[in-house]
Amino acid sequence: MTPPSLNDIYVARERIAPHVPPTPLMRHPLLDAESGLSIWVKHENHNPTCAFKVRGGLNLVGSLTPAERARGIVTASTGNHGQSIALASRLHGVACTVFVPEGNNPDKNAAMRAYGATVEEGGRDFDEARERCERRAADTGARYVHSANEPMLLAGVGTYALELFEKLPDVDVVYVPIGGGSGACGLITVRNALRAKTRIVGIGAVNADAVFRSWKGSARVTGAAANTFAEGIATRVTFDLTFGLLKQYLDDFIQLSEDELADGVRLALRTTHNLTEGAGSAAIAAAVKQKDQLKGQRVACIMSGGNLDRAKLKWILQ
Numbered sequence: 001m002t003p004p005s006l007n008d009i010y011v012a013r014e015r016i017a018p019h020v021p022p023t024p025l026m027r028h029p030l031l032d033a034e035s036g037l038s039i040w041v042k043h044e045n046h047n048p049t050c051a052f053k054v055r056g057g058l059n060l061v062g063s064l065t066p067a068e069r070a071r072g073i074v075t076a077s078t079g080n081h082g083q084s085i086a087l088a089s090r091l092h093g094v095a096c097t098v099f100v101p102e103g104n105n106p107d108k109n110a111a112m113r114a115y116g117a118t119v120e121e122g123g124r125d126f127d128e129a130r131e132r133c134e135r136r137a138a139d140t141g142a143r144y145v146h147s148a149n150e151p152m153l154l155a156g157v158g159t160y161a162l163e164l165f166e167k168l169p170d171v172d173v174v175y176v177p178i179g180g181g182s183g184a185c186g187l188i189t190v191r192n193a194l195r196a197k198t199r200i201v202g203i204g205a206v207n208a209d210a211v212f213r214s215w216k217g218s219a220r221v222t223g224a225a226a227n228t229f230a231e232g233i234a235t236r237v238t239f240d241l242t243f244g245l246l247k248q249y250l251d252d253f254i255q256l257s258e259d260e261l262a263d264g265v266r267l268a269l270r271t272t273h274n275l276t277e278g279a280g281s282a283a284i285a286a287a288v289k290q291k292d293q294l295k296g297q298r299v300a301c302i303m304s305g306g307n308l309d310r311a312k313l314k315w316i317l318q
Contacts, residue, residue, distance in 0.1 A: 001151060001241045002151060003151060003154065003185070003241065003244075003245060004151045004154050004155035004189060005193070006189065006190060006193035008151070008155040008158075009155050009159055009161075009162055009186070009189065009190065010162070011155070012055070012059040012152070012155040012156045012158065012159055013159045013162060015058070015059050015063065015156075016055055016058040016059055016062070016156060016159065019048065019054075019058050019091065020047060020048065020055055020058060020159075022163045023042065023043050023044055023046050023047060023160065023163065024042075024043045024046060025040050025041070025042050025043070025163070025164060025167045025168060026040065026041050026043060026272075027039065027040055027041075028041060028271055028272045030270070030271035030272070031271035031272055031284065033271075034267070034270075034288070035284075035287065035288045035291050036291055036295070037287065037288075037291055037294050037297075037299050038297070038298055038299060039284065039287060039299045039300070039301055040171070040298070040299070040300045040301070041272060041284065041300075041301050041303050042160060042163075042164050042300060042301070042302050042303060043274070043303050044160055044280075044302060044303055044304050044305065045274060045275075045276060045280055045303050045304070045305055045306030046306075048087065049080065049084055049087055049307075050080075050305060050306040050307050051080035051083065051084070051232075051280075051304060051305035051306070051307060052080075052157060052160055052183055052302070052304050052305065053080045053081045053083070053153075053305075054083070054084040054087060055084075055156040055157050055159050055160060056081075056084060056150070056152070056153035056154065056155075056157040056182060057081070057083075057084030057085045057087065057088040057156070058084070058087070058088045058091070058156060059152050059153070059156030059159075060085075060088070060145060060150055060152040060153050060156065061085065061089055061091075061092050061094060062088065062092065063152055064092070064094070064143065069092060069093070069094045069143075071142050071143050072094060072095035072096065072097070072140075072142045073089055073094055073097070073142060073143050073144075073145055074096075074097045074099070074133050074136050074137050074140075074142045074143070074144055074145070075096070075097075075098055075133060075144070075146075075147065076098070076099040076129045076132070076133040076147065077098055077099075077100060077126070077129075078100060078101065078104055078105065078108070078129075078231035078234065079100070079104065079105050079109070079111070079112070079231065079307060080108070080232060080304075080305050080307060081147045081180075082098035082100065082108070082112045082117065082119075083108065083111050083115060085098065085117070086098060086111075086112045086115035086116060086117035089115075089117065090116040095118075096116065096117040096118070097118040097119075097120060097136070097142070098112050098117045098118070098119050098120070099120050099123075099129040099130070099132050099133035099136070100112075100119060100121050100129055101121070101122070101123045101124060101125050101126055101128060101129045102121050102122055102124065104121060105231060105307065105309045105312075106309055107308075107309040108307050108309070109121070111307070120132070125225070125226050125234065125236065126226070126231070126235055126236075127226075127235065127236045127237055130147075146239070147180050147182075147239075148180030148182055148239035148241060148242045149240055149241045149242070150241070153182055154182050154185050154186060154189070154241070155186075157182045157183055157185075157186040158185075158186030158187075158189050159186075160183075160186065160302070161186040161187040161189070161191070164190075164300060165190055165191070165194055165196060165198075168300060169196065170298060171198050171298050171299075172197075172198060172199065172297040172298045172299065173198065173199040173200075173201060173294065173297055173298075173299055173300070174187055174198055174199070174200050174201070174299075174301075174302065175201050175203060175282075175284075175286050175299070175300070175301045175302065176200065176201070176202060176203065176283060176302040176304070177202070177203045177204075177230075177232060177233050177279040177280070177282040177283060177302065178202040178204055178211055178233060178246070178253070179211075179232050179234065179235050179279065180235060180239055180242055181202075181211070181238075181239065181243065181246050182242060183304060184200060184245075184246060184250060185241075185242045185245045185246065187200050187302075188200055188245050188246075188249045189245070192249065199251040199252065200249070200250055201250075201251060201252040201253070201254065201286070202215075202246065202250050202253040202254075203233070203254055203255070203256060203283060203285075203286045204233055204254075204255050204256075205226075205228035205233050205234065205255065205256060205257075205278075205282075206228075206255045206256065206257050206258070207225070207226065207227045207228040207258060208223065208225075208226035208227070208228045208230075208233060208235060208236065209223060209255060210222060210223030210226075210235065210236050210237060211235065211238055211243075211246075211253075212253050212255055214238045214243065214247075215243075215246055215250060216253065220238050220243065221238075222237050223235075223236035223237070228258060228261065228278065229258060229261065229262075229278050229315075230261050230277065230278025230279045230282065231277070231278070231279070232277060232278070232304060232305055233278075233279045233282065254286055254289070256282060256285055256286060256289070260285055261278045261282060261285065262316045263285055264278070264281035264282055264284060264286075265277070265280075265281050265313075265316050266316060266317070267281060267285060267288065268280070268281040268284060268303070272303075274303065274306060275308055275313070276305065277305050277308040277312075278308070278312075279304055279305060280303050280305040280306055280307075280308075281303065282304075283301035283302050283303065283304070284301045284303070287299050287301050
């Protein structure tokens with residue numbers, strides 16, 4: 001697998017433009033006042049599926065051959081990637097099945113079904129759902145769409161990085177949540193191609209730390225569990241295509257506790273009036289956590305998704 005180039009991202013932007021307009025890059029006075037920082041928020045929660053991954057799905061499905069489309073698509077997801085593939089499949093007339101873990105976010109499941117996908121629940125977490133999906137693909141010959149090891153997904157997701165650097169070329173640091181790593185890799189690809197000096201900082205969950213430990217250490221590890229309510233960053237493994245880029249080019253990686261992730265959701269509501277999921281507000285939570293190190297810098301935070309279900313929202317607000 002070859003990572004996408006900047007030109008691949010420009011091509012992806014043309015492909016997805018009819019369906020995904022540029023998302024806002026906004027300052028929020030209440031957020032700046034509370035943090036003491038100059039923070040620009042990239043509102044990927046304002047996309048059609050309320051998450052950044054729609055960009056990748058539209059690019060990948062839009063580029064499939066007629067033979068691949070005829071085989072149908074299978075993929076695994078905790079919801080945002082699945083919605084992306086489901087929406088793109090509906091637009092292009094492709095049959096789509098999404099494998100999700102048992103007890104997955106019910107609102108995300110409902111959204112995927114509303115886009116026309118078949119949703120199959122099973123497995124204790126994302127990685128077990130992914131393994132079920134891979135067995136189905138091997139048995140049926142369906143086109144398996146991995147949530148990270150797909151250059152066309154990365155190129156599509158990279159279009160938000162292109163928008164960010166075009167609007168704010170002198171940004172000093174970007175905070176981005178990391179699950180599979182496609183969002184961070186899009187930022188890295190654009191940053192490197194433009195030769196910007198921007199630092200890119202990933203955010204993970206203390207309770208799902210396999211990617212962090214792999215990045216920090218000398219060997220890739222598999223976690224025993226991913227017990228975080230922030231399903232967008234709940235993974236127990238690293239992935240070949242994205243991890244190579246993260247290991248080489250990610251500038252820093254910090255972890256947040258469940259309390260800090262919940263604080264992030266409350267912070268987003270209070271200061272930006274946006275409802276985010278746990279991963280979606282992780283970037284602003286991390287920036288506020290590190291505010292003493294960021295004085296005088298131009299900070300961008302990726303608000304990656306807003307698909308929080310009612311039960312989690314009730315728990316967080318209580």
